Amino acid sequence: MAFQCQRDCYMKEFVTSVVSCCPAELKHEVNGKKETLKGFNVKLQDTILFPEGGGQPDDHGLIGDVSVVRVTRQGPEAVHFVSSALEEGQQVQVKLDWERRFDHMQQHSGQHLITALADALFGYKTTSWDLGRQRSTIELDTPSVKALLSIDDPAVEKVFYVYNKCDMSCVCDHQVRSRGLPDDHAGPIRIVDIEGVDANMCCGTHVSNLSHLQVIKLLGTEKGKKNKTNLIFLAGNRVLKYAEKSFSAERSLVSLLKTGPDEHVEAVDKLQKSAKLLQKTNLSLLRDMAVLIAQNFKNDPQRGSFFSLHKKEGDNEFMNIIANELNTEETLVFLTVGEEKGPGLFVLAGPSGPVAELGPRVLEILQGKGAGKNGRFQGKANSLARRGEVEALLQQHCKQLTSGEE
Known part of the structure; x- marks a missing residue:
């Protein structure tokens, strides 16, 4: 059949009657997440709400004061999914979301x-x-x-x-x-x-x-x-x-780049090249810093068997350079980078036995994911807020080893 929405595509309101109303479920996507909605499938005598088809999405609107979430076609009939039940046989006014249509x-x-x-x-x-x-x-x-x-x-x-x-x-x-x-x-x-x-x-x-x-x-x-x-x-x-929207974005870019619209591409290109150069310089400085940090620890006559460091701006390479520079056969090393109370990265390095034993416990405390082998355990932490607890655990382990040796 041809629905009223096809006979008159410009009709915004329509009075018809409810033929049937049955409980139903609908798999629906809300903000990128799939949900299963419970509601009712309603069939009307006729409808001005288009059921999806021919590459065109369905219409939105109201049946009475009830919102129509989805309209689909089943053979010659249109099925309206709604959240509230409607009485069969009752007359209803259907209102169309005209802007969408x-x-x-x-x-x-x-x-x-x-x-x-x-x-x-x-x-x-x-x-x-x-x-x-x-x-x-x-x-x-x-x-x-x-x-x-x-x-x-x-x-x-x-x-x-x-x-x-x-x-x-x-x-x-x-x-x-x-x-x-x-x-x-x-x-x-x-x-x-x-x-x-x-x-x-x-x-x-x-x-x-x-x-x-x-x-x-x-x-x-x-x-x-x-x-x-x-x-x-x-x-x-x-x-x-x-x-x-393009004009609004153009105005914002004029304000940010301090150039006219015709010069935006050139200005952004210069900024990208400058950012790449700064990033390269920053990485070089971080590597040098990592080597110096490790050397300072090795040159400290009062150094113990445990080394711990947190740096907000570091990365995996920064932590691994420090671990590589230190003698992890004798030293238990715990390194983290990222926000102090937010997500971040971590490395636990040292003798193979203690690292294999302590790694899973570190993961649990930091609510993270990771794995390890050959004396190194590393991964991602959902939160570094409990970093102090990991330090206390590792220090206690080192004390027990020292006491055992004595």
Whole structure:
């Protein structure tokens, strides 16, 4: 069937009735984490909320005062996942998140137009597309794009007509583009036609006039999979938001770099080269410092059998240089780098027996992960806040060894 959202893509509110409401679960991603939500699957007599399909994400909105989390299609029916139960048979008002819908309409119609022109002008066939949250991508069946498409007049007055046809023979008579129908398709076949440019079977929502696209911006291309190319584009309000965001970033860079926009690349390049030089100098100084620290300890006539050091700015190489310079067959060495009460790195070096015995206990105290062999145990610490406890443990071990020798 054709839903109300397909018959009138611009309808924002709609009154219908609840056909069924059943308990259900939904695997949902929230802030990058997958969660299983408990709720209800609701079927309505009809809907203005588009169920995901044809590369287009689903709509958001309300049924009454209940938020719709997801809309999917099951054969000829749309299933709305909601958090609260709705009474079967009751009349409800469905409200659409129009900003999200219109954005999807602009991107989807823009994709149809770009796909048609890519084929007609350059012979590039579209194999798939992705309507992303910030940008959209069209996968073209070509290893490289020699010329970007040029759309000089995005506000051309061409009308999208929607036809409902009952069988494939009628579709073929209209010479439409198609990658085939879903296995569970039922009801009329829907064709979106850009007069004189393209006709394509599509279940998605579209603008009624190309002037509603406002503007299309082709951002560039990326290498795709299997000798294909991904064409990245923005349509409509996304272009305006992109321009606004770019201008805001440009103003911030002007303030930070103290140069005009045309000199930003050169200024950043100079900063990167300077940072690399400083990093190289810093590493050299750290190596020299590590050698001096080890030598000072070896030259101290009062030195004991235990050496401990923490340095915020160090790294693994810094710690290993110190451990290598010291005679760890006679000295138990405990080194850490990082924030004093935050995460960091550690090295425990010394006689093989004590290191193998004490290493796991050090890991436990520092809440870390690591491993060791041949008299050296090292890894990452989730927290160095209990570093003092490790020192006390190692000092106690050294005292016991000394007492045993005496």
